[in-house]
């Protein structure tokens with residue numbers, strides 16, 4: 001599903017964020033991306049959703065080469081992926097329902113598709129009773145659940161999550177992780193950058209560790225590591 005070959009990324013200010021990364025992720029995997037701040041985790045996720053382009057190397061997602069992809073094809077790539085961020089990124093003046101529906105509206109879904117898919121996604125994350133509330137009326141955990149509903153409403157093959165529990169307390173973080181596990185068990189591939197070492201240690205999934213822009217460990221059933 002995701003193949004990176006010898007990928008490097010140097011930003012315009014000459015900071016080299018990634019240096020010769022080769023990584024393959026298969027359909028259905030759950031992969032944690034760990035490593036100290038500045039190691040290159042966010043940069044890696046940005047290359048996979050083509051928010052950034054590599055300076056060198058190849059990035060292939062769903063069989064398509066992203067560096068070669070034309071800008072106008074990017075929306076089609078993004079339809080097959082859902083993104084979840086640390087800061088939720090909900091639209092403040094839209095309700096829970098409208099936030100999730102918006103992900104479908106921008107890809108031209110019909111009203112009947114929206115009426116069917118949005119309540120389904122909200123049920124999956126346990127937000128079906130709060131569909132008329134706005135983000136400021138919700139707890140952090142509820143906001144992130146809404147963001148997860150928005151990420152899954154289009155049935156994506158892949159979810160990219162960048163520190164999704166970074167703003168949540170431990171109990172809420174665990175509830176969210178259970179939700180990600182449920183989504184993964186239905187076949188969705190998940191790549192999650194995180195500093196939540198206790199969650200990584202407990203879940204025993206594949207762990208890819210970055211340090212200074214290189215992969216220093218790639219381990220099935222791994223733990224977070226020693227830098228915490």
Ligand SMILES: Nc1ncnc2c1ncn2[C@@H]1O[C@H](COP(=O)(O)OP(=O)(O)OP(=O)(O)O)[C@@H](O)[C@H]1O
Pocket residue numbers: 011012013015016017035036037038039040041042043044
């Ligand atoms: N848009 C940018 N322009 C210039 N440098 C950047 C940019 N984005 C990231 N960097 C630099 O690239 C390096 C890797 O950053 P990145 O955000 O990928 O790390 P990270 O592992 O996600 O860190 P954190 O855990 O703190 O989120 C850092 O040195 C960072 O300052």
